[in-house]
Amino acid sequence: MQRLAAELGVPEPLRVHNGDMVQLYPGPAQVLETVPSGRLYLDGEIFTQSDALAVRERRKLSHNGVVFVSIPLDGANRLCGRIEVQMRGIPEHDGDMDLVNWALDAAERALPSSGKVTPARAEEEVGQFIRRELGQRWGKKPMVVVSFVHV
Structure with missing residues (x-):
């Protein structure tokens, strides 16, 4: 990844993971904090996690x-x-x-x-x-x- 970033001319490559909140501007890119992440489902008008009880029960049913x-x-x-x-x-x-x-x-x-x-x-x-x-x-x-x- 670092090599690809260098080939593309990215001045400050940063390795991030799912849930990392990144600040791109102002200043150098940096990970600010980790936030909840994962798959979300839209169930009617409600967003819910993919591992929510209702989703697991529906799958089982x-x-x-x-x-x-x-x-x-x-x-x-x-x-x-x-x-x-x-x-x-x-x-x-x-x-x-x-x-x-x-x-x-x-x-x-x-x-x-x-x-x-x-x-x-x-x-x-x-x-x-x-x-x-x-x-x-x-x-x-x-x-x-x-x-x-x-x-």
Whole structure:
């Protein structure tokens, strides 16, 4: 780089790195300070870093899909209705059992047999169970969002 600068007649070559703020005038060129740098994305009207949580989640969703599980509970945190499942971005193959029914069954099997549900624990267990089972069937682990409806 120094040789190229000399060949081009640059009087004061300066080696800089991404994020270096350079003063070119007045006086000799110099690095003033280092500032945040990196890739930025325009998300609607907002600039965000390429490693921002929202960008990482969108990338994961686009590759792995998402499963939404809604579990109805009564006042005593017992299952009191039909579990609802919705899937987005997950393919169905001919010959496979209906994946929504399969996920319903998987969610029910992941809940405690006593019927009393601890929401935080159930959220983790249902999510892990569905991710693991779909990972074995499909080769990808989707994001699983478990919510509880108190009836």
